[in-house]
Amino acid sequence: MAPGDLPLVLDRTSEVGLTKQLARQLRAAIAQGQLEPRQRMPSTRALASALGIGRNIAFEAYEDLLAEGYLVGKDRSGTFVAQELSPQVLDLRATRPAPKPTARWLQRQVPEPQVEDAIARDQVEFRVGQTDTSTLGHSEWRRVWREVAESDLPTDYEAPAGDSLLREAVAEYLKRARGFVCSPDDVIITSGAVQGVNLIAQAVLAPGDQVGFEEPGYRLARQILQESGAQILPLPVDKDGLQLSALPSGAGAPVMVYTTPSHQFPLGVRLSIPRRLALLEWARQHDVLILEDDYDSEFRYGASPLPSLASLDTSGHVVYLGTFSKVLSPAVRVGYVVAPGALRDRLLRIKSKADFHTSWPVQRALALMITQGHLERHIRRMRKTYALKRATVNLALQPIRPYARLMGLDAGLHAHLELNPDVSAQQVIEEALRQGVIVPALAPYYLGLPDRNGLLLGYGGLTVPEIQRSAGVLCAAIAQAAGETRAP
Template sequence: MPKRAAGAILTGLNLDRTLAAPLHRQIYDGVRSAILDRRLTPGERLPSTRTLAGDLGVSRRTVVDAFSQLYAEGYIDERVGAGAYVARALPEDFLNLVVPAKPLPEAIADTPQFSQRFLEQKKHTSQAIAQFLRGQKLGRAFLLGTPALDEFPNALWGRLGARVGRRTTRHASSYQPTAGCLPLRESVAAYLGSARGVRCSPEQILIVAGSQQAIAIAAHVLIDPGDAVWMEEPGYFGAKGALLGTGARLIPVPVDSEGLNVAAGRERAPDARMAFVTPSHQMPLGVTMSLARRLALLEWAREAHSWIIEDDYDSEYRYVSRPLAALQSLDTHGRVIYTGTFSKVLFPALRLGYIVAPPALVDAFAVARRLMDSHSPLREQLILTEFMQEGHFERHIRRMRSLYQERQQLLVEETRRELGGTLDTAPADGGMHLVGYLPTSIDDGKVALAAEKQGIRTQALSHNYLETPQRSGLVLGYAAASSQEIIDGVRGLATILRAG
């Protein structure tokens, strides 16, 4: 009798071929549920993809796709030559506080005295963060900042990971260059030069753990507590948190149809130390900064000897024309710090982004990163390098650009059909989200909370303001949601809004 490969026996996976959900998704859901319910314990070995495919009567490719998604999201670990195992630390472990079984000693249980810096940071970001954490288990309509995970080439990523693993040497287990591995920085520099018009060398690039760390590094190096920083109003709550964490004094500068109002910024804080902007696709309003405003902003930075952080978070997705060149490409005085992220292009768990630093700041940024957390994980950097060098990255972007345009069009059509006159949406030139404006008489925070109770994720526009909100609305992400999820989500919002 042939010997069966080692690994857990997954008896609870029942596939239903009549469902709309593809088989690999059903396998993913079943294994994930077994892991979360502790029917599969941390560190337990899983059956091989070949064995499980035979048990379930599906192709091995179907199981590989399911396992690749589980690996990408952190539910399983793969060990070269030894198979797949349940991860010992699950993503949910980092989102849930564990209540101690015994009370803490009285001296420790006293109410802590938080820093004023943290309290200010918490004041302006707590609503958005709380909503984000509560929404982790909700549906994908209308999740912000997340790409179409079901369309990511997980099998390809897994093969590249296996290839990287086979080539791993002892050196890979030691500390790595703070700036990131050179082949990845070379690939990023080449991509940014051709796709975004960014003028830089690989030596100016620092690989970081996403846009927020990039902002935190820049502020840590350049901002003293109390320094004024222009912040788009409304603006990205993650940037507010990162800047407030360094003690910055945020100056809300209004955004209109041309982007950040530079004249208003000059009136409010002409000597501000820094400005944070999202010029290609403003977060959250979605407008594009005009050329006149870009030139005015650069002129202000030159005159004031100030810095500009340009967060180019989803500029790849422009639907009406070629993506606009970055603000950095117009900078002739080295005042723009350009940041980007792979989390919104590939998948959030990757936690890789980059800074393009002006030459005068490169060494200082590297020192600051070394003092924070040394460097990003090497394995993911190497896989991403192969993904870019073989052309998969740009092919994926082109495919997603077409898909997201279709999803945006569907969202606009459905909101106009179901919510015309109540939730005002219009097509945007690009991006991964839209703003649906509500009548000023409607409390968008209450609508967002009611939607959450119905399993619908959305963000109240008012939560993005530092001062009194000027508009009421909902920020609707469409990239992660399927066509049916978009339709169902809009109908759910319609039910909520009609109920008053």
């Protein structure tokens, strides 16, 4: 370690002598782990020169620490941090003072994020949102990262909107894949869809503003909006998607509506074309912003693609939210927002105060994945893979058709299993868990009382054998629950 790298600041105006100050600070650096065992210390000459002090001061400080066992000297090799530190020093290194729970600045209540828990190795989970990266072209993935590594790093912060190459690639991709024509200037790269929702909430909502939200719906997005001060207006969903009859008119209209029209989360239905057009017209008449979360529209199985709300919008009332989490992996942590005009400018001002810009190397790698055609080839491979898993789910659950309906299989990576009213979802979950299969319930995705009795089956991250085994366990658990509820 160079002398200038040591965390040392000497106060020449202090009543405490420089030798004592230096020894005390070196002692603290060792105790706190800033100097590691066996680490070589600077020579007393180099240390004195770096601190602008006499060499004798550095020498005397070292002598004190040698005597106390913090340092050891080796003939002709120099001075080192002791390999074996005292128990008292190790105790100091293992602990860090924590603020008291009663501290004034810890009194605000922050709800736990609504995410899934980790699972044990011997368990299989129908986890919603999990992807399969097994067919990702690893040679292509490595190639784009080598190309990024061989590029010169930017010498300054990037624009908050994101890497220009990626924004251009996203705009072209949306035109090809979703029929959505937008300008690269309207694309803002984010650190995932969650950040996109956060930015939009900060840009649009004031405390007390009402937001229409699908019921049931995406829990984390709803929580973000609630924590921004919004009042959630639950909007029921049926087989054709969001029920427009529940939307208030006149002065009672909400400021914003959040919707997942391509594959409603979590029920899996699609918003019909008549309802899409009617929703856009209602938003135009009432000057309401629509937040379209198009989280997994790339994966369709036999169903014809429906145009995004953003592509049908002619009045500038839709902000479009996309992510690479489903087409690649949630680990990528990159998404995008497409916002017009003044809203885009406001989002950029807020993002510049949040993280300024998303990681440039990740952005550039994704841009190359798109522009070189790797991403769309990967998506085509994944459609076949996920279609096979979907068919496996559908076939494996045929035995429980008298007790449940499998829905939402037209698109996406999960399905909704709607149980008969007299089949206890909780009983099914508990019995499946006893056999090592975790199945999420539908009920927690509601803000109010559930109007359906169901389970969610995220199959994207499971192998075909895992699906077959888990579906068998689920069938047995449902049949058992149905039999017990019908018993006299």
